Amino acid sequence: MTKVDTAPEAGTAPTRQDRPVIRPLWASILAAALAGLALLTSFPPYGQWWLAPAGVALLALAVHGRRMRAGAGLGFIAGLLMFAPMISWTNIHVGNVPWLLLSVLEAGYLALMGAAYAYAAPLADRRRWLTPLLIGTLWVAQEALRSRTPFGGFPWGKLAFGQGEVPLLRWAVLGGAPLVTFMVAVTGGLVATAALTVLRRAGDAVPSKRFLAPVAWVAGAVVAALAGALVPVARPAGDPVTVAFVQGNVPRLGFDFNAQRLAVLDNHVRGTLDLAARVAAGQEKRPDLVVWPENASDVDPLNSQVAAAQISRAADAIGSPILVGGVTDGSTPRNVRNIGVLWWPDRGADLDQLYVKRHPVPFAEYIPLRSIARMVSKEVDRVSRDFEPGDRPGVVDSGATVIGDVICFEIAYDGLVRDVVTGGAQILAVQTNNATFNTAEAEQQLAMVQLRAVEHGRDTLMASTVGVSAFVGADGHVHDRTVFNTAAVVVRDLTESTATTVATRLAYWPELVLTVIGLGLLAGAATIRLRRP
Structure with missing residues (x-):
């Protein structure tokens, strides 16, 4: 033919x-x-x-x-x-x-x-x-x-x-x-x-x-x-800021990674305590900010005294605020929220510096048309409580710098990332949890981080529970990339920027x-x- x-x-x-x-x-x-x-x-x-x-x-x-x-x-x-x-x-x-x-x-x-x-x-x-x-x-x-x-x-x-x-x-x-x-x-x-x-x-x-x-x-x-x-x-020309990310790892990969939720939290606490020990010994520079990944505390850090005590222990030891990825109750018993919250030494969670994920993933973090979706796959019932979206960009002021926080798949959406930059973010942080996926997904996500760093002229980091985690310069180059499914703690100096690129100004x-x-x-x-x- x-x-x-x-x-x-x-x-x-x-x-x-x-x-x-x-x-x-x-x-x-x-x-x-x-x-x-x-x-x-x-x-x-x-x-x-x-x-x-x-x-x-x-x-x-x-x-x-x-x-x-x-x-x-x-x-x-x-x-x-x-x-x-x-x-x-x-x-x-x-x-x-x-x-x-x-x-x-x-x-x-x-x-x-x-x-x-x-x-x-x-x-x-x-x-x-x-x-x-x-x-x-x-x-x-x-x-x-x-x-x-x-x-x-x-x-x-x-x-x-x-x-x-x-x-x-x-x-x-x-x-x-x-x-x-x-x-x-x-x-x-x-x-x-x-x-x-x-x-x-x-x-x-x-x-x-x-x-x-x-x-x-x-x-x-x-x-x-x-x-x-x-x-x-773009070349950031602001002040330097020292940032650490903690890749605590999980007991096991898959949807059951959080069956031992305290173990996941303990891994990130332990990584931060080890970093504090190296700082005290003069082996590492004290960070101005520590970033934990998404789901680092699936035990509700705002309502569990045990989780709060563990996080405060880590923050007090390092002497710096920690951007904690966690899951907390929503506005109704049927909902939860995926959050990034700033946790200060001595005084704990700062609810004024709390970001709620704006774009929950359909059929993963919430189930549209649940009754119909259940006929396709009963796996939808793993999501027993729908994640509710936040209503403001993830602009978090840590004192030392202003962070633009986006959580996991949000890095793929042009407008969500742009909003944190126009909101005043001087560096970008991507909190993610790749424990339910594999190396390929994590590397695809890191490539998106590279594009966003260049697009908005911001030094950027991606912190994952299991990897891949890395720092990315405003020129798109990747630094200190970690190995998948391995615990790691990395410290690096980033440069703040308050300038806006042509792409940021032109928006859509x-x-x-x-x-x-x-x-x-x-x-x-x-x-x-x-x-x-």
Whole structure:
């Protein structure tokens, strides 16, 4: 079976740009499958960032010239092969059904994008220079929709989250994750345009002319990929602040990690006491702030005298405030809250410096449509009390510095991180608990921390119960990364910043503008289709 890319309009002679590109359906399916695998491999734990533009190009080549339903199917194939392995950590302890449903849902957004590109391909054929722009803006629009729907969205797998410490990441300082995604997709779009040009010029009589334009498109892709190196990253210029994180580890991985809740708390207390002993011996600098991870105290630190006494013991020993991750009662007996609270030596919890997680994870920290969800998987009953969301950003004043606190998956959401920076945060802290997942999930989350550090020009840290924990500079470089499932305590000097980057000031505008451009190109394609006989 074959598919003809384009046909000239009635009454016109075929032009080079209208010359049909004939390829069998199996070739498009193969290209879509390779696209999904390339996109997957660009993310941690593989970290082959250069495969992201290659995956974008392969998917564009697979879809170009196909009907909308074929474009949707090809996009779905790529999406499923990308997302199913990427988020396989979601099935470690809850079974395959939730993992497969989430994978199918996420792949559906790539199917929608594939249909949109197939619909808009006639515009790209007539105006070849629009092809990379079309591809770039459709990727941004797809990620914008996927990050918001349903139940607040699931931004995992944004192209921007796989760029590590490479030049493309630097675009984040100008336009955040949307601009990084756009530049990655444009790079792939330029490669796809080169390939389409080669296919259409295969019959040219003059070989030198046959490949001149494709070489130019490839050169453009190289420039797009490397131009980010010219974008200056923000350099914090404030006062130094010494920060420690404690990765206490847990008795056992999995959902039952907190069956011995006091043991988890004891691990973090012990790590802090060991640090205090090293400080007293002159082996370590006394930190201005100690950060414990999410769920470091699943014994309610605000209502349990035992937990409060343990935390106070650690704070008194180190002589510095501790940002404690804990779980406490909610506003009703049916609810709980995921919190970060500042704990002072001598005086305990500071309820004025308490952050409640604003974006609980659906089907993990709260169960929407519980009765229906139970029919899919009885694992939903593990969440017996729903987490209720907070109503203000996590801006915590420790005296020595102002911390922007985000908890776990919140690091994936553009607005939640931006809110703490505009609220006055001078450094960023990500409290997370990876005890129910694996190393791959932790490394994917750390890549998001790298992007946020560059985007907002803030020195940042990620503290996990089991790892991976690390410090990340405002330039995106990772320091003092820990080993997964191992106890660790690390101290490092960070530099405060009160400046705001272009990305912070522009907020959601880059994403909005790029999405509107993509919709405008779709409207242009509709005009062409309506004018065809």
